Amino acid sequence: MDEPTWDADQAARYDTEHARIDTPLTVAYLAELSGGGDVLEFGVGTGRLAVPLAGKARSVLGVDNSAEMLAAARHRPLPDNLALALGDAQTWTTERRFDLVLCVYNLLLHFTTQDAQLAVVRNAAAHLAPGGHLVVENLHPPLRAMEEGERISTLRLAGAGMAISTQRFDWKSLLLDQSVLYVDEDGHRVRQIAQRMLLPSEQDLMARLAGLRLVRRIANWRGGPWRADSSAPAASNVISVYRRAE
Ligand SMILES: C[S@@+](CC[C@H](N)C(=O)[O-])C[C@H]1O[C@@H](n2cnc3c(N)ncnc32)[C@H](O)[C@@H]1O
Structure with missing residues (x-):
């Protein structure tokens, strides 16, 4: 990074x-x-x-x-x-x-x-x-995402907020690319996160x-x-x- x-x-x-x-x-x-x-x-x-x-x-x-x-x-x-x-x-x-x-x-x-x-x-x-x-x-x-290549998960945040995340895994680079949609009282925003597993x-x-x-x-x-x-x-x-x- x-x-x-x-x-x-x-x-x-x-x-x-x-x-x-x-x-x-x-x-x-x-x-x-x-x-x-x-x-x-x-x-x-x-x-x-x-x-x-x-x-x-x-x-x-x-x-x-x-x-x-x-x-x-x-x-x-x-x-x-x-x-x-x-x-x-x-x-x-x-x-x-x-x-x-x-x-x-x-x-x-x-x-x-x-x-x-x-x-x-x-x-x-x-x-x-x-x-x-x-x-x-x-x-x-995240072994399931690694097995399946792609996975969607949801997360409840504090208050009424929630996050929906799509994860894509690439075996060659070991990169897990995540796109997370946060929804809360302030509206919504998207965050990209790349992590090497x-x-x-x-x-x-x-x-x-x-x-x-x-x-x-x-x-x-x-x-x-x-x-x-x-x-x-x-x-x-x-x-x-x-x-x-x-
Ligand atoms: C998930 S946060 C963790 C913060 C804190 N350790 C905690 O447990 O709450 C990751 C932190 O790593 C920092 N970080 C990312 N890349 C870095 C780098 N190359 N050198 C130093 N810090 C870095 C980010 O700016 C961020 O503050």
């Missing part, structure tokens, strides 16, 4: 459209894994996780390549130990090292080539302190190339086990925890 695609309109809507009910659980899980230390979040967005996490960690540094998303984050009351930086997760760098590095809520999938995804994993690994962990959270590969096996190989090994794979922030099950609901997750190979 070269150009930021998270514009002012998405930044303004983000906290309503992505008010995930598992945010407190996510924060609790990540805080424990960080050991109360220093956290780096790539794709920090509006600070959904970074702000509450800062209350449980020594410091949080959030990087995002969308000035609009960072501006939305700055509308929140920001704690002193939370810093925000504009940068691309593939290349942004600092001398600092972190106990926990985050590529969560599908960040990796927004990079639409294997090279770009690998660059992010390598960059994340390079910023880990000794004993630190990298956490990657992606949506469960990552099977856990390919992601693990990227992590190995970056000098990491898998230490945990779970399906939700309660720590529930992940099963490669095609009947799993589309919204379920694959959460992977890596640390440096000894």
Whole structure:
């Protein structure tokens, strides 16, 4: 992803459209894994996780390549130990090292080539302190859409809103192209989203190339086990925890 695609309109809507009910659980899980230390979040967005996490960690540094998303984050009351930086997760760098590095809520999938995804994993690994962990959270590969090539799904939003999404999957590029029609009290709008699907096996190989090994794979922030099950609901997750190979 070269150009930021998270514009002012998405930044303004983000906290309503992505008010995930598992945010407190996510924060609790990540805080424990960080050991109360220093956290780096790539794709920090509006600070959904970074702000509450800062209350449980020594410091949080959030990087995002969308000035609009960072501006939305700055509308929140920001704690002193939370810093925000504009940068691309593939290349942004600092001398600092972190106990926990985050590529969560599908960040990796927004990079639409294997090279770009690998660059992010390598960059994340390079910023880990000794004993630190990298956490990657992606949506469960939508096996039915992958099988069928095309799929339509609907989603109920807050209030009377709804979203209708058509998904088209291409095996050659592993790209899932989604066109989402949002309908709510404000009217309707369409959003195109292209994501490169990552099977856990390919992601693990990227992590190995970056000098990491898998230490945990779970399906939700309660720590529930992940099963490669095609009947799993589309919204379920694959959460992977890596640390440096000894
Ligand atoms: C789905 S949002 C997730 C925000 C936040 N992590 C959360 O969990 O709510 C994805 C974020 O990744 C950011 N992003 C996309 N491409 C990026 C890149 N190349 N470098 C850094 N951030 C990027 C977007 O601007 C957006 O804020």
